[in-house]
Amino acid sequence: MNKEYFHSVILRPDLCTGCTVCMQNCPTQAIRIIDGKAKIISEKCIDCCMCLKVCPYNAKTAITDSLIELQQYKYNIALPSLSFYAQFSQKYSKNSINLALKSLGFEQIIDASYYAEVLSVYLKDLSLCNSTVKPIISTYCPAVTRLIQIKNPELIKNISRLESPMEVAARHVRNKIIEEKNISENDIGIFLLSPCPAKITSIKNPIGIDKSSLDGALSIKELFPKILKILLTQRNEEINDLQNFHGELWGRVGGQSKVSKIDKSIVVDGIEEVSKILDMIELGKLDNIDFIEAYSCVGGCVGGPLNVENPFIAKYRIDNRSNSSYPVSNNEIRSNFKFENLCWNKEILPSKIMELDNDISIALKKMEAINALLKKLPGIDCGACGSPSCRALAEDVVQNRAKFTDCIFKKFEGEENEN
Amino acid sequence: MKFEYTISNLNFSTAGEASSNIKKVLKLLGIDSKIIRRAAIATYEAEINIAIHSHGGKIILYIEEDSIKITAIDKGPGIENIELAMKEGYSTATHEIREMGFGAGMGLPNIKKCSNEFSITSEFGKYTKLEITIFI
Numbered sequence: 001m002n003k004e005y006f007h008s009v010i011l012r013p014d015l016c017t018g019c020t021v022c023m024q025n026c027p028t029q030a031i032r033i034i035d036g037k038a039k040i041i042s043e044k045c046i047d048c049c050m051c052l053k054v055c056p057y058n059a060k061t062a063i064t065d066s067l068i069e070l071q072q073y074k075y076n077i078a079l080p081s082l083s084f085y086a087q088f089s090q091k092y093s094k095n096s097i098n099l100a101l102k103s104l105g106f107e108q109i110i111d112a113s114y115y116a117e118v119l120s121v122y123l124k125d126l127s128l129c130n131s132t133v134k135p136i137i138s139t140y141c142p143a144v145t146r147l148i149q150i151k152n153p154e155l156i157k158n159i160s161r162l163e164s165p166m167e168v169a170a171r172h173v174r175n176k177i178i179e180e181k182n183i184s185e186n187d188i189g190i191f192l193l194s195p196c197p198a199k200i201t202s203i204k205n206p207i208g209i210d211k212s213s214l215d216g217a218l219s220i221k222e223l224f225p226k227i228l229k230i231l232l233t234q235r236n237e238e239i240n241d242l243q244n245f246h247g248e249l250w251g252r253v254g255g256q257s258k259v260s261k262i263d264k265s266i267v268v269d270g271i272e273e274v275s276k277i278l279d280m281i282e283l284g285k286l287d288n289i290d291f292i293e294a295y296s297c298v299g300g301c302v303g304g305p306l307n308v309e310n311p312f313i314a315k316y317r318i319d320n321r322s323n324s325s326y327p328v329s330n331n332e333i334r335s336n337f338k339f340e341n342l343c344w345n346k347e348i349l350p351s352k353i354m355e356l357d358n359d360i361s362i363a364l365k366k367m368e369a370i371n372a373l374l375k376k377l378p379g380i381d382c383g384a385c386g387s388p389s390c391r392a393l394a395e396d397v398v399q400n401r402a403k404f405t406d407c408i409f410k411k412f413e414g415e416e417n418e419n
Numbered sequence: 420m421k422f423e424y425t426i427s428n429l430n431f432s433t434a435g436e437a438s439s440n441i442k443k444v445l446k447l448l449g450i451d452s453k454i455i456r457r458a459a460i461a462t463y464e465a466e467i468n469i470a471i472h473s474h475g476g477k478i479i480l481y482i483e484e485d486s487i488k489i490t491a492i493d494k495g496p497g498i499e500n501i502e503l504a505m506k507e508g509y510s511t512a513t514h515e516i517r518e519m520g521f522g523a524g525m526g527l528p529n530i531k532k533c534s535n536e537f538s539i540t541s542e543f544g545k546y547t548k549l550e551i552t553i554f555i
Contacts, residue, residue, distance in 0.1 A: 154456045279439065279442075283463050354446050355446070355447060356447050356448065358449060360449060361484055363448040367448060368420060371420075
């Protein structure tokens with residue numbers, strides 16, 4: 001995989017027809033149609049995967065690692081995301097799925113639900129702490145964190161300092177293996193089995209930390225048929241399945257609040273609704289709330305575009321399994337994990353990508369130019385020019401990213417005048 | 420530069436639009452996010468006030484290099500006692516409006532808190548006018 005890229009979501013030009021559906025649906029207006037193909041403006045993309053979900057031609061895809069990457073390491077570890085096991089029919093035990101993963105080349109499988117539970121304990125602490133800026137916003141969905149950087153930078157101070165269960169799990173297990181098995185750090189490969197491109201981007205281009213503890217990410221969608229093939233040939237196995245922790249509930253919307261037992265929390269899913277809630281926080285309307293659990297995808301991580309199962313069925317399976325799972329004891333968590341080791345440490349910075357200019361007097365002049373252009377445009381936001389709205393085209397023209405005659409109405413007018 | 424937004428009486432589906440638009444404009448201009456937040460809160464409270472208390476009105480935004488001026492003007496009924504209206508928790512909103520989560524009596528005091536300069540004038544039975552200045 002190319003380590004230099006910024007986003008996991010990419011376009012397959014061969015399949016793109018330039019139809020404008022993705023451009024019209026992108027919540028940060030990060031897409032333009034140029035020469036008949038959709039282009040993502042990297043700095044504006046938050047990896048919410050809306051384009052991937054709405055593309056009628058499946059022309060959007062995610063860059064992921066493949067199983068071949070496992071050859072780079074001597075000791076490979078799979079880190080299934082919290083919505084992973086819910087992709088499989090309940091007749092397959094967690095144990096049998098793990099055995100299938102082992103036959104695909106993994107030496108060890110990490111149970112992320114344990115680490116979600118560790119974080120839940122400290123999340124509850126944070127919600128009770130008076131010095132924390134409220135409401136605390138979860139960082140679990142990286143697309144939400146990126147949306148805050150772009151659209152609501154005033155809320156960066158509300159972002160929870162706790163890392164994701166994936167980072168915490170990978171770091172903890174890596175250190176343990178180096179210590180116990182005497183394997184050198186470079187020989188260990190930890191791979192996320194990911195439900196979404198946003199988490200993959202976070203490995204290559206992390207926010208809040210210098211370097212991810214994960215080495216790569218595989219798409220659940222790509223792995224699923226391979227695992228299923230193995231499961232189908234497996235014999236019936238032992239009755240005692242592996243233990244399951246409450247933390248698996250983090251795989252679906254509402255899980256963080258439920259496991260942390262934070263009462264005053266707002267749970268919101270779907271990027272547009274998330275954006276509205278963030279605006280409400282900025283207006284000071286949610287000061288009485290302790291915690292915001294927000295997900296770009298409807299349903300939470302079960303709704304991730306790299307999953308295979310219907311999100312509502314997967315959610316049902318997670319809930320069902322949680323009835324027979326056990327919480328980890330608070331004492332065990334507190335003696336094994338310290339708060340300061342579970343936090344990101346690098347400042348999260350606001351993005352300035354939406355600004356017209358650094359200099360306000362130039363920005364004002366550009367704004368005047370945009371308003372003047374806007375009056376001349378038809379105002380029907382058809383998208384045929386390749387920008388998502390007439391306003392966006394006016395802005396693109398002023399910023400030298402497009403021409404006024406990209407507007408098909410203006411183009412025809414111009415041609416008529418010539419004739 | 421001037422932007423104008425019309426606010427109609429009791430139309431809650433559009434209330435908040437002026438605030439959200441102003442936020443976008445100020446963001447494009449690269450104005451500090453703390454100042455944007457204050458302008459957004461002041462505008463939001465002002466437009467909610469117009470929507471719940473008045474017969475309709477408008478919000479006008481003027482942006483200069485060193486300041487943002489927000490004027491909110493409505494067509495009445497005006498405020499009988501301005502001093503009382505400025506008190507935190509004082510509200511004349513109806514029970515129905517309160518049921519909808521508005522009318523907590525914090526709007527005007529909040530607007531004042533967000534402003535560097537603030538003035539309120541009203542003629543009972545005619546109009547209310549807020550003039551809000553936030554320095555950049």
